[in-house]
Amino acid sequence: MSRPAFRFAPSPNGHLHLGHALSALLNVRAANALNGRFLLRLEDIDLTRCTPDLEREMLEDLDWLGVPLEEPLLRQSQAFEHYRKALEQLQDLGLVYAAYLTRAEIRTFVADYETNGRIWPRDPDGAPIYPGDHAVLTERERKARASSDAPFALRLNMADALSKIGKPLSWQEGGSEGKALFQPDQQIAVEAAAWGDVVLARKDTPTSYHLSVVVDDARQGITDVLRGKDLYHATSVHRVLQELLDLPQPRYRHHRLILGADGRKLSKSSKDTSLRSLRELGMTHAELRRRLEL
Known part of the structure; x- marks a missing residue:
């Protein structure tokens, strides 16, 4: 072992x-x-x-x-080549799409949506769920941006990803300090849908945190990811990517924050x-x- x-x-x-x-x-x-x-x-x-x-x-x-x-x-x-290959795997599965809305356009859309007391859904970090280009741009505008040099993000189609996996996922959550290190793990249910279509890369950035962290943990043979509780919910996204990319699942341990x-x-x-x-x-x-x- x-x-x-x-x-x-x-x-x-x-x-x-x-x-x-x-x-x-x-x-x-x-x-x-x-x-x-x-x-x-x-x-x-x-x-x-x-x-x-x-x-x-x-x-x-x-x-x-x-x-x-x-x-x-x-x-x-x-390690950019490793991230590129992982992204290509997801693209080959038909799970990645180019999204052209800017951050400002998303903020404006959400603000307009919420003017009448409605609430646009947020991810666990509090950011608005991506609404999709079709919610803001006309078909003509979408085609124009796709054929131009406009900036874009490459996003994971989370609904299709979960459908492709086709089974409930979980992760092993262990203790982070003292005697808790040796206690039995808990099984935590993955709730990745709450994140919406997360960013995997951008036009000018070859990878996102979500993609690079699972690739790097696998490359380094990490068995135990011990990190802050602010990343607890992001583990759902990481488990989805590990499953899609056939990467090993580490044990997770989330420690207190300062x-x-x-x-x-x-x-x-x-x-x-x-x-x-x-x-x-x-x-x-x-x-x-x-x-x-x-």
Whole structure:
């Protein structure tokens, strides 16, 4: 039986914050507790925002945290061919279509729809479900955009995807900390329809988070995905893609989040919680672990 494999997959597009520190340290702790491997993956698809300097500083922060790095590091920017092949598989199944509505057009459509007290459905993240080009554009407009150089997104036809799978799906949800790591898994029912037609790629971006994460987890042999609870519901989408692409199913573990004073999840724009700023203020490694309740 192969050893468990955990991963931490940050984007080098800003400085790591306390939430990243918690996730990285929990993954290291779980890998050690289960005699497993810990792998680092750099989600650097955005070549404009992800810079060598930010990557270097991120690796410095991880070194300060005591996070071990197993070489070679997997960089998404070097894996575009893998995402292209996965996308082609889904296209060959007839499950992908080009969507031309802009974000502004979607917002306007939803605002107009809701003026009379009606509610347009949202996905688990709170974003409006994609209405379809036909809801906004005439047939002539749709054909014009398709034949022009207009920007587009490649979306998964979720209804057809679920119909093709033809059976209920679930995922294994395990504990993320302490004794819970060793408790029996729960089976969580997949509710992918709640997401609507998710984006798989864009004209100028070869992959989306949903597509790249399942491809990369399979490539790295990840057996245990330990990540924040903000991604709990997205697991439904990932299970659908794994089933369609015939990829292995990892065990999922979703850990608690570190929230800011406003009650929201931390973001890289919160400089007061970046690891670098805390280090500059003199925080020690031990103090950080106490703050993270580790």
